[in-house]
Amino acid sequence: MTIPITYYLVLSAIVFLTGLVGVLIRRNIIAILLSVELMLNATNINFVAFSEHLHDLGGQVFVFFALTVAAAEVAVGLAIIIALHRAKDTINVEQFNLLKW
Amino acid sequence: MDHLFFGYFAGVIALTAVLVVAFRNPVYSALSLLIMFFHVAGLYVTLHAEFLAAVQVIVYAGAILVLYLFVVMLLNLKTDDRYHSQWRAAAFVGGPLLIEFLVLLAGSLAAPPAAAPRVDIETGDNTLAIGETLFSTYLFPFEVASLILLVAMIGAIVLAKREVPETPAS
Incomplete structure (x- = not known):
């Protein structure tokens, strides 16, 4: 007895919505980046579930690429956070308003 | 048996995802994200994606999360991080997603049967x-x-x- 694809979609939607809410309501940049990781994992769950459902390996290869992009994003994002903390001694997003209109 | 495994992994994934957002201390958030990564790897194993499960544990839990914890402890963050409200943006983005979620839930009763297998990726x-x-x-x-x-x-x-x-x- 196999799991319907809808269950995976619902799980992925829950995790994605949680990450979205986290990006919107947290004020700590590191927590925002962790929420972005949540959203990336939600899409990866979708990719793997559809790869199994459609019997196509392309989904798993795409998860591989998403993982590469996630690693690059973390490296650059954390470097930006360290540079910001060195410049302003805080990582609260409300303190960074230089580029706001 | 499949439903038992899926229920366990999905429950822990959803719970720890909420905890990542709810914890105020970034170290606790990172550690619950670690638990979520391990359970996502378990979900991949049940989906016959063993290679991706290993890569998930090695890259996400082993490299990315260690980098996060390193930066959190390097910056010595305070934990008095209050939430702030962006209700307009949240409603604009979250509303359509919530509608899609409800449509998915409503359609799960009348789900079509699985497509005919073209290539059998489970063997080998x-x-x-x-x-x-x-x-x-x-x-x-x-x-x-x-x-x-x-x-x-x-x-x-x-x-x-x-x-x-x-x-x-x-």
Whole structure:
């Protein structure tokens, strides 16, 4: 007895919505980046579930690429956070308003 | 049995995802994200993606999360991090997603049967199959991914580098 694809979609939607809410309501940049990781994992769950459902390996290869992009994003994002903390001694997003209109 | 495993993994994934957002201390958030990564890897195993499960544990839990914890402890963050409200943006983005979620829930009763299997990916070696696909069909994206990693490495070094003083103290 196999799991319907809808269950995976619902799980992925829950995790994605949680990450979205986290990006919107947290004020700590590191927590925002962790929420972005949540959203990336939600899409990866979708990719793997559809790869199994459609019997196509392309989904798993795409998860591989998403993982590469996630690693690059973390490296650059954390470097930006360290540079910001060195410049302003805080990582609260409300303190960074230089580029706001 | 399948439903039991899926229920356990999905429950823990959803719970720890909420905890990542709810914890105020970033160290606790990172640690619950670690638990979520392990359970996502378990979900991949039940989906016959063993290679991706191993990569998930090694790269996400082993490398990315250690980097997060390193930065959290390096910056010595305070935990008095209050939430702030962006209700307009949240409603604009979250509303359509919530509608889609409800449509999915409503459609789960009348789900069509699974498509006819074209290629059987469950037999044989999952790692071998992914490797053959990656190095034949997706060879050019694979090389582009290596370029992205190189650019990210150079960018991280340049961004986090401390400015070297012009005249070295003798």
